[in-house]
Amino acid sequence: MEEKQKSLSPPPCPSTVTVRRNPPRKARATPCTTATKQQPLSSLASANSHGVPTFPIDEILSIQIPQPEIKPSVSESLKIFLRIKPLKTFTKVTATAKSRPRNVWPQNPSKKNIAKENRNPEIAKRVKRKEEEACIALNDSYSVTLTPPQALQELKRSKTEVYEGFSHVFPADCSQKDVYDKMVQPLLEDFMKGKSGMLAALGPSGSGKTHTVFGTLKDPGIVPITLRRIFNKSDETSSDSFRSFNLSIFEICSERGKGEKAYDLLGGESSELSVQQSTIRGLKEVSIQNLEEAESLIGQAMLKRATATTNSNSQSSRSQCIINIRASCNGFSNETKMPSSDSMLTIVDLAGAEREKRTGNQPPILLTMNTRYMLAVTVRVPEEPKEGIAETSSKFSGSLTRYLRDYLEGKKRMALILTVKAGEEDYLDTSYLLRQASPYMKIKFDNTEEPCNKRQLKTFPRAEKNKKIKLSVPKNSQIEETFNGERSQISQEVYLQETKADPTERSSPKLEHVAQDKNEREHIIMRNFSKVLWNVLKQCNEKLKVAEGEICTLKDSLRREQLKSLGLETELISLKSSCLVESCIPEVEAVVHAKEEASGYESSKSPVPSKNQSVNSEENVGIPSVTTHVENEDTELSKDQVKDAVRDRCHLSSQNDAEPRQSVNSEENLGIPSATTHVETEDTELSRDQNQDNPTPSQEFVEVSQDYINSRMSNVQTKSAISRRCPDSEKHERNRRLLPASSRSLTEEMNGLDIKDIQIEKPQVKAVKTRVQKKAESIHGQEIEVPAREAEPTSTKKQRNGQKPKRRLQPASSVLLTREINTLEIEDDMAEPKGNRGGKKTTVSQPRSQGSVTLLRLLTDNLHL
Numbered sequence: 001m002e003e004k005q006k007s008l009s010p011p012p013c014p015s016t017v018t019v020r021r022n023p024p025r026k027a028r029a030t031p032c033t034t035a036t037k038q039q040p041l042s043s044l045a046s047a048n049s050h051g052v053p054t055f056p057i058d059e060i061l062s063i064q065i066p067q068p069e070i071k072p073s074v075s076e077s078l079k080i081f082l083r084i085k086p087l088k089t090f091t092k093v094t095a096t097a098k099s100r101p102r103n104v105w106p107q108n109p110s111k112k113n114i115a116k117e118n119r120n121p122e123i124a125k126r127v128k129r130k131e132e133e134a135c136i137a138l139n140d141s142y143s144v145t146l147t148p149p150q151a152l153q154e155l156k157r158s159k160t161e162v163y164e165g166f167s168h169v170f171p172a173d174c175s176q177k178d179v180y181d182k183m184v185q186p187l188l189e190d191f192m193k194g195k196s197g198m199l200a201a202l203g204p205s206g207s208g209k210t211h212t213v214f215g216t217l218k219d220p221g222i223v224p225i226t227l228r229r230i231f232n233k234s235d236e237t238s239s240d241s242f243r244s245f246n247l248s249i250f251e252i253c254s255e256r257g258k259g260e261k262a263y264d265l266l267g268g269e270s271s272e273l274s275v276q277q278s279t280i281r282g283l284k285e286v287s288i289q290n291l292e293e294a295e296s297l298i299g300q301a302m303l304k305r306a307t308a309t310t311n312s313n314s315q316s317s318r319s320q321c322i323i324n325i326r327a328s329c330n331g332f333s334n335e336t337k338m339p340s341s342d343s344m345l346t347i348v349d350l351a352g353a354e355r356e357k358r359t360g361n362q363p364p365i366l367l368t369m370n371t372r373y374m375l376a377v378t379v380r381v382p383e384e385p386k387e388g389i390a391e392t393s394s395k396f397s398g399s400l401t402r403y404l405r406d407y408l409e410g411k412k413r414m415a416l417i418l419t420v421k422a423g424e425e426d427y428l429d430t431s432y433l434l435r436q437a438s439p440y441m442k443i444k445f446d447n448t449e450e451p452c453n454k455r456q457l458k459t460f461p462r463a464e465k466n467k468k469i470k471l472s473v474p475k476n477s478q479i480e481e482t483f484n485g486e487r488s489q490i491s492q493e494v495y496l497q498e499t500k501a502d503p504t505e506r507s508s509p510k511l512e513h514v515a516q517d518k519n520e521r522e523h524i525i526m527r528n529f530s531k532v533l534w535n536v537l538k539q540c541n542e543k544l545k546v547a548e549g550e551i552c553t554l555k556d557s558l559r560r561e562q563l564k565s566l567g568l569e570t571e572l573i574s575l576k577s578s579c580l581v582e583s584c585i586p587e588v589e590a591v592v593h594a595k596e597e598a599s600g601y602e603s604s605k606s607p608v609p610s611k612n613q614s615v616n617s618e619e620n621v622g623i624p625s626v627t628t629h630v631e632n633e634d635t636e637l638s639k640d641q642v643k644d645a646v647r648d649r650c651h652l653s654s655q656n657d658a659e660p661r662q663s664v665n666s667e668e669n670l671g672i673p674s675a676t677t678h679v680e681t682e683d684t685e686l687s688r689d690q691n692q693d694n695p696t697p698s699q700e701f702v703e704v705s706q707d708y709i710n711s712r713m714s715n716v717q718t719k720s721a722i723s724r725r726c727p728d729s730e731k732h733e734r735n736r737r738l739l740p741a742s743s744r745s746l747t748e749e750m751n752g753l754d755i756k757d758i759q760i761e762k763p764q765v766k767a768v769k770t771r772v773q774k775k776a777e778s779i780h781g782q783e784i785e786v787p788a789r790e791a792e793p794t795s796t797k798k799q800r801n802g803q804k805p806k807r808r809l810q811p812a813s814s815v816l817l818t819r820e821i822n823t824l825e826i827e828d829d830m831a832e833p834k835g836n837r838g839g840k841k842t843t844v845s846q847p848r849s850q851g852s853v854t855l856l857r858l859l860t861d862n863l864h865l
């Protein structure tokens with residue numbers, strides 16, 4: 001015992017305690033446990049042996065942690081039931097269809113189709129096959145398995161889904177009584193105790209909501225059974241006789257663009273109601289005393305209810321029907337011994353919460369939304385009450401949700417029953433509804449890689465064909481064909497996605513045919529790609545051809561432009577040359593006139609007037625002279641005019657002796673360095689000096705000079721033009737060529753003259769003259785043209801100063817002049833036979849005057865020619 005006591009006593013506290021830093025938190029004992037609990041002996045022994053406290057695992061395990069109260073995730077005020085509608089045709093149904101009792105509300109005409117199905121064995125086979133292809137299967141009383149059709153399974157977009165967590169699942173073969181017992185009975189009991197409750201049926205169109213709520217006469221639904229139980233109960237228990245019941249039925253219709261409207265189904269014709277939150281103004285409540293009255297009222301309301309024919313239901317409810325059974329207590333409750341309050345049992349038959357395209361009609365969107373709200377809101381309220389209310393407050397936009405707000409917020413007891421159809425073709429609707437309710441239920445998704453939702457399924461092009469499919473039996477063949485078509489198409493589409501997403505599955509034997517399809521598709525793709533490439537190459541080739549054509553065109557245009565430029569250059573050159581020639585024409589004119597004057601002076605022995613020269617020189621400045629035009633046109637008339645002009649000028653010069661004018665014009669002619677002109681001018685001076693005695697020019701000399709001009713004109717013009725562009729050294733030789741022999745001899749005479757004495761002051765002219773004289777001296781023989789040319793400024797200078805040049809008639813020059821005259825005469829005589837260029841005309845039309853003849857004789861005699 002002592003040993004035991006020692007072992008149980010706490011160990012002595014060690015003097016030094018080693019505390020590990022950062023020990024595992026789990027290993028640390030909580031202070032309360034260490035204080036209250038005692039360590040086991042084994043641990044103490046080990047601790048004593050090693051000096052280190054052992055991990056108090058036993059202590060920890062012995063701790064009794066207070067378990068928190070597990071609140072039910074699902075409020076007891078909300079229960080979700082699921083009822084599976086049986087597949088369309090049963091043999092039993094066929095037997096009962098004929099004897100099916102008519103209930104108080106309109107019968108569904110689909111029974112006719114059912115009868116037809118039963119009479120037609122082929123249709124019956126198809127229907128049986130449909131039975132085998134149910135999409136939903138009952139696992140147990142709380143869960144179901146939803147299996148997608150084979151086509152959707154191949155899509156991998158939907159897999160088998162297991163939905164569990166239902167309060168109860170009613171199989172297809174369940175009865176209305178089963179539904180009532182499991183679902184309504186608890187609510188009714190509470191109702192009879194004074195607790196309000198609500199029951200609503202949700203589901204796609206034709207899934208059995210109305211059937212569940214109202215049923216038939218033979219197979220009554222929730223409402224008839226409830227009413228029956230209520231009145232039976234009240235009959236059985238006389239204690240509740242103080243209660244009174246009232247019945248009110250109304251519907252909420254929703255139309256596009258018109259909002260929601262509420263109608264009293266027990267009222268008169270104009271029984272529109274106004275829904276204000278949870279109260280409805282104007283709703284008529286009818287007191288019911290017995291079951292018959294109640295059923296009669298319900299039948300009356302159902303006849304007023306808005307229905308329509310859809311693809312799913314020939315009498316589809318297009319409104320939310322709300323049945324209110326209100327129990328009023330007139331005394332105290334026996335159970336609570338408290339004053340009883342009114343209770344309300346609300347049963348709601350919602351409109352179809354199906355897809356629009358399935359029904360083919362324009363379903364009331366708000367009704368569908370109400371269904372969604374009813375599920376979504378009720379799920380969130382129990383978990384997050386405050387936030388849920390705030391969150392869902394915005395969702396109570398519909399009249400029904402506002403009216404049922406207390407139920408949806410979990411303040412009152414509510415039960416929902418989801419009705420679904422079991423057919424394969426109803427998979428989408430069923431899945432849609434179950435997913436709407438999935439936040440509430442414990443739903444375990446099995447092998448679902450990608451959630452299947454409505455939007456994804458809508459993406460398939462063929463899925464919309466269900467819109468026009470009627471679920472009547474004669475249409476089943478069409479449904480199957482359409483379904484198979486969809487399946488094949490979708491499988492192809494999905495296979496492509498599968499192969500892209502998961503190429504490892506290519507080796508799967510199931511997909512061998514798909515692999516072939518893939519190869520074919522790749523082949524098609526490559527073929528199309530090659531076609532596209534070919535087309536692109538064709539286009540490129542065409543563009544290249546066009547570009548080459550443009551290049552050729554540009555080359556041609558370039559060649560043309562080059563030719564044009566060449567032509568223009570040639571024209572420019574010719575124009576330049578012509579301009580030069582034109583500029584030389586005045587010089588030629590001067591030569592001509594000088595020659596004429598020289599001849600005139602010599603023949604008439606009078607000073608040759610410089611008027612002619614002066615006139616031409618004047619025009620040389622920039623004004624085209626008449627003579628120039630004459631020479632350019634080269635016509636007979638112009639020649640005559642020239643002759644006349646020469647004669648006139650000679651005549652005028654003989655009369656006026658206009659030397660001042662000559663001086664001016666000669667000065668202007670300085671800008672035109674025409675050697676010939678100057679030479680001739682000097683020659684004219686000389687001849688003037690020599691012929692002072694004979695002022696009147698002889699006709700013969702005039703003619704001779706004219707012929708000479710004509711004969712020398714062309715050469716002079718061209719060479720004068722060239723001489724302008726040539727340096728002075730070249731001009732000498734040209735002048736040499738231009739001058740006739742007589743001019744040369746005359747020039748030689750001029751060399752002998754004392755021109756220097758006559759030279760006037762102008763230094764520029766002097767310099768030029770000096771230069772020219774030097775050049776002339778360097779020239780051998782007969783090259784005397786340049787000095788003669790340089791003599792021009794001399795005469796000009798003399799005229800400018802108003803001084804008459806000194807005239808000295810040298811004997812040698814006279815001889816030369818006579819020779820020149822003889823030469824001219826000979827030339828004149830020789831020119832007469834030709835007669836083209838004025839000579840003939842001149843000789844014929846203008847015979848020599850007497851004076852000229854006399855002058856010739858005298859010259860001939862005196863000079864001994």
Ligand SMILES: Nc1ncnc2c1ncn2[C@@H]1O[C@H](COP(=O)(O)OP(=O)(O)OP(=O)(O)O)[C@@H](O)[C@H]1O
Nearest residue numbers: 085108205206207208209210211313316317351352
């Ligand atoms: N469980 C069931 N057993 C036998 N027949 C059923 C069952 N459920 C529905 N039916 C039949 O299916 C047809 C359509 O049912 P019901 O009119 O109740 O569908 P619904 O969901 O109300 O359609 P809607 O929303 O368009 O009004 C009815 O003829 C009904 O008798």
